[in-house]
Amino acid sequence: xxxxxxxxxxxxxxxxxxxxxxxxxxxxxEWVFTERAANxxxxxxxxxxxxxxxxxxxxxxxxxxxxxxxxxDASLTFLGEELRARRFALVDGMLGPVAxxxxxxxxxxxxxxxxxxxxxxxxxxxxxxxTYTHSGVRGDLVGWFDGDEPELWRGGxxxxxxxxxxxxxxxxxxxxxxxxxxxxxxxxxxxxYPGNGARxxxxxxxxxxxxxxxxxxGRRLTVIMYLNEDWQPTDGGELRLYEPYAPKDKPxxxxxxxxxxxxxxxxxxxxxxxxxxxxxxxxxxxxxxxxDREEYAGARERGCSATDMLEQEAxxxxxxxFENRYGGKAERHRK
Numbered sequence: 001x002x003x004x005x006x007x008x009x010x011x012x013x014x015x016x017x018x019x020x021x022x023x024x025x026x027x028x029x030e031w032v033f034t035e036r037a038a039n040x041x042x043x044x045x046x047x048x049x050x051x052x053x054x055x056x057x058x059x060x061x062x063x064x065x066x067x068x069x070x071x072x073d074a075s076l077t078f079l080g081e082e083l084r085a086r087r088f089a090l091v092d093g094m095l096g097p098v099a100x101x102x103x104x105x106x107x108x109x110x111x112x113x114x115x116x117x118x119x120x121x122x123x124x125x126x127x128x129x130x131t132y133t134h135s136g137v138r139g140d141l142v143g144w145f146d147g148d149e150p151e152l153w154r155g156g157x158x159x160x161x162x163x164x165x166x167x168x169x170x171x172x173x174x175x176x177x178x179x180x181x182x183x184x185x186x187x188x189x190x191x192x193y194p195g196n197g198a199r200x201x202x203x204x205x206x207x208x209x210x211x212x213x214x215x216x217x218g219r220r221l222t223v224i225m226y227l228n229e230d231w232q233p234t235d236g237g238e239l240r241l242y243e244p245y246a247p248k249d250k251p252x253x254x255x256x257x258x259x260x261x262x263x264x265x266x267x268x269x270x271x272x273x274x275x276x277x278x279x280x281x282x283x284x285x286x287x288x289x290x291x292d293r294e295e296y297a298g299a300r301e302r303g304c305s306a307t308d309m310l311e312q313e314a315x316x317x318x319x320x321x322f323e324n325r326y327g328g329k330a331e332r333h334r335k
Contacts, residue, residue: 019031019032020032020234022234022280032234036233039251040255041240041241041251041252041253041254041255042254042255043254043255043256043257044088044090044241044254044255044256044257044264045090046090046091046092047078047079047081047082047089047090049074049075049077049078049081050070050075050078050079050090050091050092051092053069053070053072053074053075053078054069054070054092054093056069057069058093064095064096064098064099065096065099068164068167070091070094070168071167071168071171076171076172076174076175077175079091079172079175079265080172080175080176083172083176083178083265083266083267084176086253087244087266087267087271087272088241088254088264088265088266088267088272089264089265089266090256090262090263090264091262091263091264091265092259092261092262092263093261094164094225094261094263095161095164095225095261096261097261099157099160099161100227100260100261101229101260102155102157103157103158103161103225103227103286104227104229104260104284105155105157106152106153106154106155106157106158107158107190107227107284107286108284109152110143110145110152110190111141111190111192111284113152115143115152116141116142116143116190116191116192117141117142117143118141118142119139119140119141119142119191139193139194139196139197139198139199139200140191140192140193140194140198140200140276140283141191141192141193141194142189142190142191142192143189143190144186144187144188144189144190145158145187145188145190146187146188147159147162147188158188161225161286162188162288165223165225165263165288166185169182169185169221169223169265169290170182178210178220178267179220179221179290181220181292181293181294181295182220182221182290182291182292182293183291183292183293184290184291184293184296185288185289185290185291186219186288186289186290186291187288188286188287188288189286189287189288190284190285190286191283191284191285191286191287192282192283192284193237193276193279193282193283194279194282195235195279195280195281195282195283196279196280197236197278197279197280198278198279198283199275199276199277199278199279200275200276201275202240202242202273202274202275203273203274203275204268204269204270204272204273204274205219205222205268205269205289206218206219206220206268206269206270207269207270208269208270208295209269209270210269210270210271211269211292211294211295214302216269216295216298216299217296217299218291218292218295218296218297218298218299218300219268219269219289219290219291219292220267220268220269220289220290220291220292220295221265221266221267221268221289221290222265222266222267222268222272222287222288222289223263223264223265223287223288223289223290224239224263224264224265224285224286224287224288225261225262225263225285225286226258226259226260226261226262226263226264226283226284226285227260227284227285227286228258228259228260228281228282228283228284228285229260230260231257231258231259231260231281232281233257234280235279235280235281235283236277236278236279236280236281236283237258237276237277237278237279237280237281237283238255238256238257238258238276238277239255239256239258239264239274239275239276239277240252240254240255240256240274240275240276240277241253241254241255241256241266241272241273241274242272242273242274242275243273244270244271244272244273245270246273255277258283258285268289
């Protein structure tokens with residue numbers, strides 16, 4: 001087993017068999033293991049070449065605001081290798097300690113202002129079809145922002161972050177053929193999984209096979225930045241990644257710990273099924289989707305009534321399936 005470096009900050013008791021009694025929200029306590037299970041998926045790590053590039057930047061005390069080490073040719077090469085080989089890639093320490101905490105503080109303020117609401121599922125290719133909420137399927141709070149909300153992002157950290165990831169993806173396209181068609185992106189989705197066991201079951205961000213399929217929505221690349229300082233394994237909320245089209249008995253590919261200043265990018269379609277494991281502490285993140293030009297245009301053009309009816313039926317079937325599996329009733333939201 002892989003030992004946890006320190007006991008959970010909320011531990012009120014421990015015993016001699018790697019268990020800790022952890023205080024949860026509302027005064028609830030729970031015994032948890034302080035060692036990672038032997039059969040757990042491996043923990044995802046940044047490419048060794050990227051680790052070296054980051055270490056070099058730190059050694060030279062480079063200013064993260066002026067020297068973007070992750071944009072160097074070597075770094076982009078390593079990122080491209082990871083995406084092609086593993087379908088996902090990590091960048092740790094992208095923004096640096098000052099910028100990432102400024103970004104986290106802005107996001108915390110947005111949440112405190114009540115600008116995040118219960119997330120909605122489905123919506124179809126264009127987002128205008130039936131949507132629904134079901135806490136057993138997805139329990140996070142979300143808000144959509146493009147940076148043109150000056151009353152929210154007063155310090156400028158949010159807009160600087162968007163500029164940096166836009167630049168990274170544009171430059172990375174020169175190293176990854178599947179990204180050449182990217183021409184636009186979504187608004188940024190700010191999410192908070194409150195520490196009450198909120199999760200998001202296994203899914204793909206795009207019901208599509210590399211641009212092929214009747215339900216393609218145009219999303220080609222998912223990019224997530226985590227904002228969780230002092231995260232510990234007992235906090236949960238890891239992103240679990242799976243092989244595409246894998247049978248149920250095949251183990252997951254990796255778990256991604258939602259650490260402060262950790263960025264992950266992965267293909268949004270069927271190549272990377274994933275889920276968010278139950279979170280027992282607040283889990284903050286920013287997600288952006290980058291769209292392939294041709295696939296996105298095709299998704300918008302296929303808005304014929306027959307296809308819309310099929311999509312509506314598929315969403316209703318999905319709701320029925322989740323209600324049967326997780327109990328409770330989904331709340332429907334019609335445009």
